[in-house]
Amino acid sequence: MRRHLESLVLILFVESSVCFHPSISVDKPQYRFAHQHPYEAGKETVESICRSTSWEERLRREATEALLPVFFPTSVASPTSRNGPTEHSPITAEASLKRLLRKKYQYPQEEFDSDRHQNISVNESRGRLAALILGTSVMRLRHWYIVVSQNGFILHHGAKIPIPYPLDRSLLSLVTYNDPLGVSEDENHEHITEEALLVRAMVDEHARYLSSSGNRTLPILPSNSSRDTELAIQYSLPPFFASSLLLQYGYTQAQKICELMNSPGPITLRRNAIQFPGSDDDLCEWLWEEDGIKAESCNRLHSCQNITVLSSTLTRDGSNGYVVGSSSIPGSILPPPNGAIRILPPESIDATTAERRRSIKSIWSMRGWQNGYFEVQDAGSQIITQSLEVRPGESILDYCAGNGGKSFGLASALLDTTSPTGGSHSNDECGARKDSTSRQSKIVAHDVVDERLRQIKGSLKRVGFTARVDANNDNDTVYVAQNRRGDCECTFQIATSSDLDAGIDCIASCFDAVLVDAPCSSTGVLRRRPAQRWDLTEKQMYEELPKLQLEVLEKAASFVAEGGRLVYSTCSLLTEENDFVARKFEQSTVGSGFERWDFSLIRGNDSLLSEDRHTLTLLPSEISDGFFIARWKRGTKV
Structure with a gap:
């Protein structure tokens, strides 16, 4: 009874790719394709x-x-x-x-x-x-x-x-x-x-x-109304938040962002290469034939827009503002990541009434989800996973794993035999310290909330991992998945904070890549959590969260090996939680051992105007939500 009641409530929130964070407790959403x-x-x-x-x-x-x-x-x-x-x-x-x-x-x-x-x-x-x-x-x-x-x-x-x-x-x-x-x-x-x-x-x-x-x-508002008051009232947002958007992005961009916050977001899937060995197009065909759901590769949708130029536009605070596969907001265009698939709304499908009726169903009842062929994940969230640029043979720590969406995305990238950068590539292109002949990767998912770790454990079998007792410790269980060719393996472990501090099968500071998807205000994904806007406070957004984020980032950085990589991300649009935290980290004792790692490898463009080439701000669009990413590499001792 209780779960059915929660479903009735949450079904109205049509969250296509929720950005989970350790500080936020979110029930499993119910997805309906009513958009x-x-x-x-x-x-x-x-x-x-x-x-x-x-x-x-x-x-x-x-x-x-x-x-x-x-x-x-x-x-x-x-x-x-x-x-x-x-x-x-x-x-x-x-x-x-x-x-x-x-x-x-x-x-x-x-x-x-x-x-x-x-x-x-x-x-x-x-x-x-x-x-x-x-x-x-x-x-x-x-x-x-x-x-x-x-x-x-x-x-x-x-x-x-x-x-x-x-x-x-x-x-x-x-x-x-x-x-x-x-x-x-x-x-x-x-x-x-x-x-x-x-x-x-x-x-x-x-x-x-x-x-x-x-x-x-x-x-008509009173003649003496300010523009931030106009935005706040028009789109029903806390005035201090509307003021921040106006200051950072200017009125035109801020207004478009606010419009998107009050509009339904796209439902985006991530193909799971562990369970589904085919291409994105193959999965789209399977979804229609087996689940009656029309879907299209985000890359294919992007190419249909004839977008060929990737230029750089600065937001008012000096950071780079990008949108993914859309030109609705002035700024640069980023191609969607491989594996991203968008569910098409029923009204856009040229089909009979019966076929449209087939499309109105819960995500969790779809055979494709039950078989582990896909996960629900926003295209921008997938870019965060992509920005770590993982390679087979590496050890990876997802420090704020939440419900495990990005952890599973990393595993899929490592075992994807259809991708030139996963499952078949062992070059040390990103400074990894592993031997290039190693074909066994390791992912450790950490979170401060035990319930979230239990949720991850409950999803491992569906995603494609099988349990195996650790040969070095009979009391520990690891989970293992292989690519379809069987020449690449990935182990998965779940860790509490005490586990990390004690060392899991290794000493501290031994990970080739660490992802820190930090707790944040979630202001970039408010269309997924509409009511959360009224839970925001100025003190939380401008003081408490930035302080916590810096502490989390510094702690996670201690687990990066020499020559390893560190990625910090949020689903916030606020400079206080993004660029300011990144700069404070670089000025800290821990951060002084890291150097900036430019995004040129995945942007494919060197004509960037900002000096902060290691940061990326994804603005909300019709394809993705709002996110921030910053990257560093740890130096080696002389």
């Missing part, structure tokens, strides 16, 4: 069939009640309660939706009998309810502004619009209520609180937002 964002979901449902006022009215009333403890955590009454205000603990919109759905599951027959008479399915009702609750929560700043400025709540002269997270009764003193809902005609209107009226007005505004058919321009 809808949480505040887009439910729109077609409502517009496709005739709805009764009573059906929509009931759902809006339930959404209002569910959002009251979200927006007003304390001293909140039910909108129609006769018992006065009640105390509520702070709760997220997702948790409130789960609670409401759980309640509905107890009495499903009574709840939906009237809907069935109107030819409305249970799933349609729940989908619309989730859209109202989650969407109103995410778009709270925009809706709050419209409600207090136009829909009957009049902002007192000179008052500054507060950020409604959480709302507080003191905010009600800023507005004058003018009965926008016509509740005076309700016989119970004296029991409806001001808080409920305000939240209901925001729910109604979101319903209008969903049915606006693309016409979502914001009403």
Whole structure:
């Protein structure tokens, strides 16, 4: 029951390649090929069939009640309660939706009998309810502004619009209520609180937002409004975050980034060469024939855009800003990595209705995923894995492994017999210290959270690894996979922090390559986690996370062997978490032993304008999310 409820909630978040980090706990998402964002979901449902006022009215009333403890955590009454205000603990919109759905599951027959008479399915009702609750929560700043400025709540002269997270009764003193809902005609209107009226007005505004058919321009802001305020309200973002985007990228790029944050992201897969020996095109053909899913190689999609020039454009903070396989944001174009496959949305497929219906399914029910033929991973995230440039025979540490997505990507690259850089290449092109005749690689996945390590262990068999007792220690189990020719092997071990400090089959500082996908604000992947924008704080983004990231980077760097390679990455767009951390590392005692490692090997272009050629900023696009990558090599002692 609990997992099914979580699926109903998470299915609306259409996360195509979540960037997992040690500091963030994320449940396994449910993927549907409806390509809808949480505040887009439910729109077609409502517009496709005739709805009764009573059906929509009931759902809006339930959404209002569910959002009251979200927006007003304390001293909140039910909108129609006769018992006065009640105390509520702070709760997220997702948790409130789960609670409401759980309640509905107890009495499903009574709840939906009237809907069935109107030819409305249970799933349609729940989908619309989730859209109202989650969407109103995410778009709270925009809706709050419209409600207090136009829909009957009049902002007192000179008052500054507060950020409604959480709302507080003191905010009600800023507005004058003018009965926008016509509740005076309700016989119970004296029991409806001001808080409920305000939240209901925001729910109604979101319903209008969903049915606006693309016409979502914001009403005119006060003449003295700044551009960062305009961005914050238009796209419902914390104002301090909107200010940072404007400062770093300028208004045009910042606006495009904000638009993408409020749009559904692509669903991108990574071909797993361990289990699927064919090419990207072969996997796309298999997905259509076996799973009924239309997919296309990202490289093929990229080539269809006739993009031939890779130039460099600097963001305002001086770093290189790139997009992957798209020209929607001014900047340089990076070709997608090999192995990246994009699921095509059903509406773009020239197929019969029956074939389209086949496309509406969960990722986890697909035979291709169950067989381990692919993983869900954003194209930009795959570029992070690619930037380590691993070769057979190397030892590799994924220091912040999370759920293991990048660890498995590294293993696939090592055993890919279709790639010129994996499975068949033993040249020491990147400074690796292993003997070139070695064909056995080793990957160690480390994380500070034991539960994530257990999740990695649970996926190893599906990905293609089999358990084997370590010959040197009967108490240790290693996992082994081979390429299809059988001439290259990769072992996989899972390590806690105490394991690393003690040394696993080797002494410390023995890895040829170390990846540090550090905990971050996830501001580059907000379209995958829309509600997370309201969990961000200035102190966390500008002080706490950068401090933690530097500590993690310095610790991970101690495990890099002489001549080895180090990659630092985040899924953040903020300079404080990216370039600033990289520079502080270079100025530290640990970082002084490393030299910058340029990206020229994978960029294929030496005409870069920035001095920071060892860093790469991937801006959000229609193909990838936002990421940052920095690379170094460790010097050798004289």
